[in-house]
Amino acid sequence: MIKIIQGDITKLVVDAIVNAANNSLLGGLGVDGAIHQAAGPDLLQECRELHGCETGQAKITRGYRLPAKHVIHTVGPVYSGSSTDSQLLRACYLNSLSLAKQNNLHSIAFPAISTGAYGFPAKRAAEIAFAAVKDWLKQNPSAKMEVTMCAFDNATFQLYQKELAK
Structure with a gap:
């Protein structure tokens, strides 16, 4: 089941929210910064212990002060126009879902990975x-x-509505 919403991912009550992280996992701009701020300093401490994450891969932490029980951190590609960008972005979604399944989670929320500072066309x-x-x-x-x-x-919500209707 897929549903779409417009709003603040840090407020969602789900088993896991996905963080569009950078390779360090130590916080950054956009949704990454918002998730770290909302979760509090314990998230940063746990992320330090993960020693980063490769582009396209995913790692899981607790949610701390978030309504979500967990955060799945995935690193999207910085858009360059190559076909590898699309493969890596697809891997972000697949690896995040597989990690949720491995941890017996049944609800997950995704932001628009790589579409902000990383420049992937929305x-x-x-x-x-x-x-x-x-x-x-x-x-x-x-x-x-x-x-x-x-x-x-x-604008992203409108794109999502078109995709869901397909």
Whole structure:
């Protein structure tokens, strides 16, 4: 099941929210900074112990002061226009979902990974995100995963509505 909302991902009550992190996992701009601020200093401390994350991969921490029980940190690609960008972005969604399943989680919320400071074109990113999530859900029906695609702004929400309708 996939649903879309427009709002602040740090306020969602789900098993895990996904953080569009940088390779250090030590906080940054946009959604990454907002998640670290809302979760509090304990999140940063746990992230230090993870020793970073490769682009396309995902790691999990507790949610601390967030309503979400966990944060799944994934590092999207910095957009360069190469086909590798799309593959890495798809991997972010697939690896985050698989990590949620491995940890027996059943609800997850994604931001628009790589579309902010990393410059990935929002329309293409939405296409990749929805295709990856739909494929994963088809391949993992026993996971009973509820996926929320959280748009921060109206333009992204509109893109998400078009993708969900496909």
